[in-house]
Amino acid sequence: MKPIKVGLLGLGTVGTGVVRIVEGHQEDLASQVGSPIQIGKVLVKDVSKSRSIHVPDHLLTENAWDIIDDPEIDVVVEVMGGIEPTKEYIMEALDRGKHVVTANKDLIALHGREIKAKAKEKRCDVFYEASVAGGIPIIRTLMEGFSSDRITKIMGIVNGTTNYILSKMSQEGAGYEEVLQEAQQLGYAEADPTSDVEGLDAARKMAILATLGFHADVSLEDVEVRGISRIKKEDIAFAKKLGYEMKLLGIAERQDDQISVVVQPTMVSTAHPLASVNGVFNAVYVYGEAVGETMFYGPGAGEMPTATSIVADLVAVIKNMKLGVNGQRALTPYKEKKLKSDEQIAYKNFILLHVEDKAGVLAQITQVFAEYDVSLDSVVQQPNPNNPDAEIIIITHYASRANMNKVFEHFEQLSVIKSIKSAYRVEG
Ligand SMILES: NC(=O)c1ccc[n+]([C@@H]2O[C@H](COP(=O)([O-])OP(=O)(O)OC[C@H]3O[C@@H](n4cnc5c(N)ncnc54)[C@H](OP(=O)(O)O)[C@@H]3O)[C@@H](O)[C@H]2O)c1
Numbered sequence: 129m130k131p132i133k134v135g136l137l138g139l140g141t142v143g144t145g146v147v148r149i150v151e152g153h154q155e156d157l158a159s160q161v162g163s164p165i166q167i168g169k170v171l172v173k174d175v176s177k178s179r180s181i182h183v184p185d186h187l188l189t190e191n192a193w194d195i196i197d198d199p200e201i202d203v204v205v206e207v208m209g210g211i212e213p214t215k216e217y218i219m220e221a222l223d224r225g226k227h228v229v230t231a232n233k234d235l236i237a238l239h240g241r242e243i244k245a246k247a248k249e250k251r252c253d254v255f256y257e258a259s260v261a262g263g264i265p266i267i268r269t270l271m272e273g274f275s276s277d278r279i280t281k282i283m284g285i286v287n288g289t290t291n292y293i294l295s296k297m298s299q300e301g302a303g304y305e306e307v308l309q310e311a312q313q314l315g316y317a318e319a320d321p322t323s324d325v326e327g328l329d330a331a332r333k334m335a336i337l338a339t340l341g342f343h344a345d346v347s348l349e350d351v352e353v354r355g356i357s358r359i360k361k362e363d364i365a366f367a368k369k370l371g372y373e374m375k376l377l378g379i380a381e382r383q384d385d386q387i388s389v390v391v392q393p394t395m396v397s398t399a400h401p402l403a404s405v406n407g408v409f410n411a412v413y414v415y416g417e418a419v420g421e422t423m424f425y426g427p428g429a430g431e432m433p434t435a436t437s438i439v440a441d442l443v444a445v446i447k448n449m450k451l452g453v454n455g456q457r458a459l460t461p462y463k464e465k466k467l468k469s470d471e472q473i474a475y476k477n478f479i480l481l482h483v484e485d486k487a488g489v490l491a492q493i494t495q496v497f498a499e500y501d502v503s504l505d506s507v508v509q510q511p512n513p514n515n516p517d518a519e520i521i522i523i524t525h526y527a528s529r530a531n532m533n534k535v536f537e538h539f540e541q542l543s544v545i546k547s548i549k550s551a552y553r554v555e556g
Contacts, residue, residue, distance in 0.1 A: 132161070132446050133168035135195035135226070137217060138208030139188075142231055142258070143170070144181050145435025146205060150442075157439070161446040169195045171208065196220045203445050205438060206230040215239055222246045222254070227454060229441040231258035231434055237332035237348050240339070244460065251455035253448055255441035260333040261286050261410040263433025264426040265440065270340040270414070271457070277416035279341040283555065284378040286333040288408035288428040289317045289324040290356050294364070294374050294393075295406040303361045316408060326355035327376060327391040334378035337412070338389045342382045344465040346389055351378075354392040363550045366480060366521060367395045373403040377555065381468075388468040390553075395478050397556030470530035476505065476554035477524040477532055481539070482546040485511060485518040489544045493520065496542065500534045502527040517546050523554060 134150070136143055150157065150165050158164045167187065175188045195201055196217060204221040206228060208214055215235055218228050228247070230236065236256050247254040257267045261284070270279070285291050289311060296307045308325070311317035323329045331351040338346040356376050367374045372395035380389040396403040401423050405411040410428030415421055427433035448454045483489050490509055497504055505523040512519050539545050
């Protein structure tokens, strides 16, 4: 039987896993798709580099056009990363009628619309399961498993680096810088960790999930982002004392077709399943009107977990080829994107204030909340042994962001408040 030939762009961590799975699971894969799958050619930057797997020399190339222009290659698997020249390679491959599987969340979040339009025009598949939460099949779940439901909330721990750092800070009471350095030494954080710790990586993934979950074209600019670099160990200690874990959560919500997507450090109640997702693991919580609460948990990265998702996409592409239905999986968002205003976005808040330690202060503060219609769940005042000021910890009920902004502006003018030490969203 004629094999299906795959062109692999990249043979790094993920590319190596793809070769291992395609070769190691050959019999199972062939039984599922009805043809052998063969790695036809592999693009690398440097063919002379030593590698952890053996790929015959004649399959390696430093010239992408050896793959893009090869009429024998049916599917291009892109695992080289980056935006350019990767985007050009993908667009050219699609132009030549090749299907594309990619793990590249940056590319999909930034140029997904253009790439999908080209794929549709050429009746090609573009699948990208590995781009969000590596080994968790969340994209297929949103597109197919929940196709009959209306999803109203997606919350994700979709960045393993930040989850590792926050878990360590929580478990060991350690400071951010110390844990970041340790994560870098262990290879869990990059030398330049900005994209991870400032929430940009998570924002790209949440734009992809929100687009699929809500059927609206959510772009990166629509995601409000705050990272973890300013979280203090005291914040985490307070969170634990009150029954919460600090997590970098991506939160996408929809109400009456109005959408909001944020990535921000969030205090998650220990009763919520996301609170117990620790280390480099990822999890995505999905709430559907009909199904209710669901959660998907697993490895968010790594050679074999990520390659599993890629080869599953490859299987889907080849099955479509056999049926002659490539390019027909509903990929286009069909709802108009309407973003929520600050008046429509509401959540519970944790606020830590340092205030003058004298009578009547608490009354002044609660008066401000009342003025802007924010009701309070709990207020705790305690003296601070290291500080002449007192600490006030407040948890609000659901309050609109617009009203909370007014509260914070008012606090700036209140002389009894020395500083707003911390403010976090609360979930669960
Ligand atoms: N690593 C993970 O766990 C993970 C998880 C989910 C998604 N992803 C995504 O998967 C993609 C690949 O990640 P990775 O960790 O496997 O990357 P990697 O280890 O850095 O591998 C990149 C590969 O691409 C090749 N390459 C890069 N730029 C090239 C160019 N301009 N021309 C030719 N070859 C080029 C490199 O060649 P040489 O080998 O010759 O240097 C290398 O083989 C990225 O989009 C990443 O975001 C990764």
